[in-house]
Amino acid sequence: PDSSDELSFGADMVASAFAHDDPLSILKALEADGSAEAQSIAVKMQVMAPLSLFVANRLVREGQHLDMRGCMEMEYRLVRNMLTAPDFREGIRAAIIDKDGAPSWQPATLKRVTPEMVDACFAALPDGVPPLW
Secondary structure (H helix, E strand, C coil): CCHHHHHHHHHHHHHHHCCCCCHHHHHHHHHHHCCHHHHHHHHHHHHCCHHHHHHHHHHHHHHCCCCHHHHHHHHHHHHHHHCCCHHHHHHHHHHHHCCCCCCCCCCCCHHHCCHHHHHHHCCCCCCCCCCCC
16 A cells, blocks of 8 residues: 555544544544554553543543634633643653653543543633733
8 A cells, every 4th residue: 555545544543533532432442443553542642641631632622612712711721720730740750850751640540530630620710810811
């Protein structure tokens, strides 16, 4: 097959897997696919911060229904809330300070991420924090 066929296959596999509603289902679809490309994506997902995978998934899904201003407001709230989350500091520690490449994410697995944890990342700005606009 030529490279355009391979790209088409890869795009179809990604679209199919990422059409699922949550990172656990996406991961299962990638693992079930069995292709080297799908397995490579699955391995990368498994070392990322579980909460951040759920947050990124929700960000993309909600953002597709918002205008630019709505997206910027949502991302502003998200950044403000995520800066205080343990994974932000842990990611910096593992990559920049200790350079051990072994972050200890909280929660440690996708199965331990709760809807309440994800909701907290998208919560309204705390009192005293100025709005974006």
